[in-house]
Amino acid sequence: MIDEETLAQMNGKYVCPPDAGPAWRAAMEYGFDMSLIEASLKLTPEQRLAEHQQAIDFMIELQESGKAHGAK
């Protein structure tokens, strides 16, 4: 049986780390997905840049595919 809290997390509820400081909490309350920052901080700077490049490549491909199919 899955408890309510786990179910909420499965549905996307972010659990703020207990050691989160005021800036972290403020960004979270502002609406940013801090799980993305946590994941990024687990990478080395070079890995972050490589992930960014992959994301940009994909977005450009999507954009060009959209143009080719007449998207405005």
Add this chain to the structure above:
Amino acid sequence: MAQNDQALLMRLKDSGLEFVVIGGLCVVYHGVPVATFDLDICCPFGEDNIRKIESAVKDLNPVHRLTANKLPLEQTRDSFKDLKNVYLQTDLGKLDCLSEVAGLGGYRQVFEQSILHRMSFGEFRMLNLDALIVAKTAAGRQKDLDAVRLLEAVKEKKTQRKDLF
């Protein structure tokens, strides 16, 4: 249109240009995963340095991307000495070269607030986290201020956790 920042960085380095990476890529470098579609650098200006930029991208069909008729870089050599910024579109993506950064100052000030980072494709200078926060705050657009909120959170986390970079 492609955006290959690594290839552009390597070409700039090979040209002998001194530069510091600023802007969105630097935000990513410090741990905030935003999407950025140009490479921003700060470098010393003057004719010699713009010629180095030109040599780095000359086979990439560089044009001044903000001019109405997309002037080819090579056709504007007479103006190199008068430029304070260069905004290029190349076959490897957008490359913006600035002589100064709002909130920080000119190249020398930017250089002094940069860190040298060794990556598998070379050593590059990146704006340090504190200076990036100052620059983004000074830039003041909504996307910059959003980045500042996240950079402040990253800074706080890195202060708590010395193992994070």
